[in-house]
Amino acid sequence: MEILKIQTGHIKSGDNLVNAILNNCDLKSGDILAISSKVIATAQGAAINLSSIEISDTAREYAKKYDRDPAYFQAILNETERLNGKIINDDKRAILTELKPDGLNEGTLMAASAGLDQSNIEDGYAVGWPIDPVSSASEIFSALKEYTPGGILITDSCLRPRRLGVTAQALVVIGFDPIISQVDSPDLFGKPLNVTHEAVADQLATAANFVMGNADQAIPAVIIRDHSLARSEFKGWVPGIDRSEDLFKY
Structure with missing residues (x-):
């Protein structure tokens, strides 16, 4: 898998974000485009x-x-x-x-x-986040339709319990399944997994955020290429769990 940076320079309110991205990359069929939620909100004047x-x-x-x-x-x-x-x-x-x-x-x-x-x-x-992140992602996905993208991923930096430093999370996904169940899949010794779900979108968001950076890099988006993920009809917020199911209860 490759993570390819898209360095656009400073994005301002009113800028055409899709054009800024396309002018600074070579998007290919199947590529997933990961975009910072903050740059979308900035371009929208939010x-x-x-x-x-x-x-x-x-x-x-x-x-x-x-x-x-x-x-x-x-x-x-x-x-x-x-x-x-x-x-x-x-x-x-x-x-x-x-x-x-x-x-x-x-x-x-x-x-x-x-x-x-x-x-x-x-x-x-x-x-902060775009006013309507799902609609924002849908508009970007539609604008890139001729490139047959593999998906859109809107990211934001986040913190984790008892760990120093930021990683990232996926807010919204279009075009691929953000979570893939491994339940009943065999482990190395043939034992079925009981509870494992791969947080695919969050892992991609963190990889993307590592390339984007959090300072003055001016890399608001990245291309995720050769990822082997199947296309799906998923469109929306990445599902979460309720507090009652969360191991890290407050």
């Missing part, structure tokens, strides 16, 4: 102007507690509400949120600060 936000008492309390901008905390509260979520925990680095975006039929998503970030965006702004 970045949040923090100076325009009406600040609540709750946001002021967080700001006082952690000596940070109350407008940023208000943006997190607003985004948590928009994504049908709730706050699970908080510390000086971030607020941990549990989200149930419209269209996510199975489980929930855990995200630091409701997916919002103040890096790789102009001062005074925060950027």
